[in-house]
Amino acid sequence: MTNETNAAAMQVESMRKGPWHxxxxxRLITFVKxxxxxxxxxxxxxxGLKRSGKSCRLRWVNYLRPNLKHSHISAEEExxxxxxxxxxxxxxxxxxxxxxxxTDNEIKNYWRTHLRKKAVTQDQEKFRxxxxxxxxxxxxxxxxxxxxxxxxxxxxxxNPCVEISxxxxxxxxxxxxxxxxxxxxxFTSTSPYETRISDWISSEFQNDQSEIKSQEEYDTTHSxxxxxxxxxxxNDLWGCSDSLWNME
DNA sequence: AAGTTAGCCAACCGCCACCGC
DNA sequence: TGCGGTGGCGGTTGGCTAACT
Numbered sequence: 001m002t003n004e005t006n007a008a009a010m011q012v013e014s015m016r017k018g019p020w021h022x023x024x025x026x027r028l029i030t031f032v033k034x035x036x037x038x039x040x041x042x043x044x045x046x047x048g049l050k051r052s053g054k055s056c057r058l059r060w061v062n063y064l065r066p067n068l069k070h071s072h073i074s075a076e077e078e079x080x081x082x083x084x085x086x087x088x089x090x091x092x093x094x095x096x097x098x099x100x101x102x103t104d105n106e107i108k109n110y111w112r113t114h115l116r117k118k119a120v121t122q123d124q125e126k127f128r129x130x131x132x133x134x135x136x137x138x139x140x141x142x143x144x145x146x147x148x149x150x151x152x153x154x155x156x157x158x159n160p161c162v163e164i165s166x167x168x169x170x171x172x173x174x175x176x177x178x179x180x181x182x183x184x185x186x187f188t189s190t191s192p193y194e195t196r197i198s199d200w201i202s203s204e205f206q207n208d209q210s211e212i213k214s215q216e217e218y219d220t221t222h223s224x225x226x227x228x229x230x231x232x233x234x235n236d237l238w239g240c241s242d243s244l245w246n247m248e
Numbered sequence: 249a250a251g252t253t254a255g256c257c258a259a260c261c262g263c264c265a266c267c268g269c
Numbered sequence: 270t271g272c273g274g275t276g277g278c279g280g281t282t283g284g285c286t287a288a289c290t
Contacts, residue, residue, distance in 0.1 A: 019258070019284090041275065057276070058259065093278060108279075109257055 016050040020059055024049055028056055029064055037065075062103045069101035073110050081107055082115060 020028075031047040037060055040053035049056065073081070077099055084095045092104035092111075099107065 017260075039275085053275075054261095054277095055259080061277095062258075090279065104278075105258075113256055 015052055015055075017055075020063075024051070025059070025064055028059060032060055032064075058105075062105045067101055068103065073102070073106075073114075077102065078110075078115065081111065085111060085115070 016024075027047055027049055028043075031043050031049075035043050035046065037043075037057075040057040042053075044051055044053040044056045047056075051059075080099060081095060084098060088094055090108075092108045096102050096104040096107050
């Protein structure tokens with residue numbers, strides 16, 4: 001190891017982590033006022049704080065920045081968060097920009113602890129498993145025109161079920177070709193069975209960009225049945241793949 | 249009163265995009 | 270044009286505390 005890399009390693013090792021002390025906060029505030037809130041690596045070095053630039057930025061953005069609200073999130077703000085999350089998904093920074101004085105971290109935490117349950121409960125009414133004519137379990141997305149299950153993908157709104165239902169020619173839309181990893185987010189845990197499937201898919205297809213394709217017909221009530229592309233007779237999820245049922 | 253569980257939130261981590269060299 | 274540094278973002282973790290048994 002060279003002297004330089006050695007010094008760098010020692011510097012990383014001597015970096016402080018964990019909660020910030022009051023005197024660290026004061027020092028950071030002082031130096032941000034002097035140097036501005038942009039060059040965080042520089043701020044970290046010059047201030048003598050044994051923190052990384054990233055850590056300094058995070059502390060400033062989430063806690064020390066002026067005009068931050070430290071009060072509880074109001075009902076009105078909650079409503080906005082719900083609306084914007086429905087529209088944009090987990091775009092916390094975008095949502096935060098619409099809520100002055102709130103940080104993306106705060107909104108993200110609030111969503112996870114307060115609002116996700118509400119959203120899941122609502123979603124459970126739209127998403128179900130059920131059996132087809134051959135007794136095979138399938139996804140069912142209810143696809144009426146006003147209330148589709150997937151409202152956004154990459155920030156764009158769409159109605160996947162209607163899209164699929166309308167495509168006799170199977171020209172797959174962005175909606176119908178969403179990656180499995182995106183679908184993972186939509187699984188709800190209403191039963192141990194569904195939880196297990198959700199967990200299994202998460203582990204098996206974490207980075208899988210397999211497309212979900214509509215492989216079967218749809219019924220006249222405007223619902224559609226969607227089998228994932230990786231769903232085959234050989235790889236039969238519902239037919240008890242070993243890894244599904246043996247997982248911890 | 250002590251142990252356990254659940255909720256909350258600050259902070260960290262890893263990835264990615266952007267920018268300057 | 271490629272590479273390294275940096276900042277921004279979303280996901281995750283860990284510690285603290287309150288509630289529960």
